[in-house]
Amino acid sequence: MCKIAVYPGSFDPPTKGHLSLVERGLFVFDKIVVAVARNSAKAALFSIEERVDMLRESLSAYDPERVEVDSFEGLLVDYARKKNASALLRGLRATADFEYEFQMAMVNRHLEPSVQSVFLMTDYRWLYISSTIVKEAASYNADVSEMVPPVVVERLKRKFAF
Numbered sequence: 733m734c735k736i737a738v739y740p741g742s743f744d745p746p747t748k749g750h751l752s753l754v755e756r757g758l759f760v761f762d763k764i765v766v767a768v769a770r771n772s773a774k775a776a777l778f779s780i781e782e783r784v785d786m787l788r789e790s791l792s793a794y795d796p797e798r799v800e801v802d803s804f805e806g807l808l809v810d811y812a813r814k815k816n817a818s819a820l821l822r823g824l825r826a827t828a829d830f831e832y833e834f835q836m837a838m839v840n841r842h843l844e845p846s847v848q849s850v851f852l853m854t855d856y857r858w859l860y861i862s863s864t865i866v867k868e869a870a871s872y873n874a875d876v877s878e879m880v881p882p883v884v885v886e887r888l889k890r891k892f893a894f
Contacts, residue, residue: 737761737821737850738812740804743768743783744776745884746790747866749858753823754791754799756852763798765815766791770805777867777891790881809844820847825854825862 737757743750743766750766757764768783778786780803787801804811812820820840822833837849861879870876870888877885 734762734816735760735819736763736765736815736817737819738765738767738808738815738817739821740767740769740808740811742771742774742776742863743787744774744778744863745783745866745880745888746787747858747861747863747880747884748878749823749825749854749861750787751790751881752855752858753821753852754794756855757821758794758798760850760852761819761821763800764821765800765802765817767808767811767815768801768803769808770803778887782887786881786883786887789883807843809840809847812847813844818847819850822849822851823854824851825859 737760739754739757741750754764754766766787768780768787770780776783784801784803791799791801808820824830824833833849833851840847840849866876866879867888871892873892876888880888
């Protein structure tokens with residue numbers, strides 16, 4: 733039986749921390765579906781299509797049978813069920829992440845007990861990185877090339893017209 737995990741997020745923009753979690757998740761799961769969430773309540777810098785495109789390019793070295801990039805709208809557990817996933821993959825950076833992720837895991841377990849939440853600690857190199865921090869730094873023309881894949885660097889430069 734193939735162990736499939738859905739790795740959901742806004743990925744606005746994708747960071748090297750996100751990519752690291754995919755790489756490490758492949759040691760645990762046979763397949764990871766990186767699922768970009770459509771969230772109209774959040775004002776995103778990049779469109780869903782742009783985020784999916786950046787992730788596909790950033791993850792293109794992986795076997796497409798093992799890493800899929802998609803987008804979804806609605807309840808995450810419904811999407812996971814549709815993808816035949818048995819787990820939701822999430823990364824934890826710090827205590828603040830844990831409280832939010834714990835709450836979401838409990839709600840998801842209530843809604844769909846057959847889908848487990850699996851947490852991996854973020855690689856120490858990426859503990860300080862978040863998409864929000866990357867966007868803020870990039871908006872001031874800071875060099876974020878150590879934090880994000882090359883395609884994201886180029887897209888951020890275009891967005892902020894540098």
